Amino acid sequence: MEWRAGNRSVGEKLFDVLNYALLTIITLCTLYPLIYVLFASLSDPTRYMQHSGILWKPLDMTFNAYRLVFDNPMIIQGYMNTFLIVSGGLVLNITLTAFGAYALSRKGLRYRKQLMLFIVFTMFFSGGLIPLYFTVKGLELANTLWSLIIPQAISAFNLIIMRTAFEAVPDSLEESAKIDGANEFVILFRIMMPLCMPVIAVMLLYYGVSHWNSWFQAMIYLQDRSLYPLQLVLRELLLLNDASSMASGASGGEVAVIGETLKHATIIVATVPILLVYPFLQKYFVKGALIGAIKG
8 A cells, every 4th residue: 555645655755855956056057057147247456356266245245336337328329220120120020020921821721722832932942141141231220220110021930929819819700800890900899809919929029039139130131330239349348358448547457457347247237138028028928929829
């Protein structure tokens, strides 16, 4: 006879303990790099340069690195450019994706399967970077923020997810709306999109993170430094070791020391906003992300 404590066996409780212990270890391994960067950004530059190994707390806590970060006009300008790209991009992304997904979800659309085949084809094959660059340049979008928004207006993967969500809405709702005199725009914006808010939230997260973290397109299309998004400014600071403009008034050796904490402070400044957004969308994430797996 199996011995049980309450309604659960000893084996089940032991499994839970081991499971929680393993998940705790994984969580700590995932979070510690971010915690390390945070502690390093709050540490005294000289003491941090002398330190080695695990960092358990800030060394002589100071906010000088953050003061220097926000005193740098490139960081502020990068933030403004990134917010413009994210806000403008999200409006265009969600609008065009919703229009395309709604059209493709209509059973009466002619050549619907052929159109989906062409869309899926673009997920695996593309014309390449050089033709895309000449296309952007030919449309006179190069060296403008539009070059970071329009070429990424629609993701085929996100379009398929949203189309699947629209197809899952009962036809009876659409039929009753048409009886009441609703046109296609009313059905889309007042029925489809409100009922598919989990998917819309996931699309906002996918597109938003993509715009926020994008730097490669900016490096290709932009020559004017005043148009650089935050991630491209961060790339220059991390890879090119360009901390001199942020540590004005310091000698060469001091710049090298201050630069280490400046890098960590800039990483935190660039990462925190997107981390703050995620908790508000988390409740929709699993439901919305799995809708595409319900049916093709």
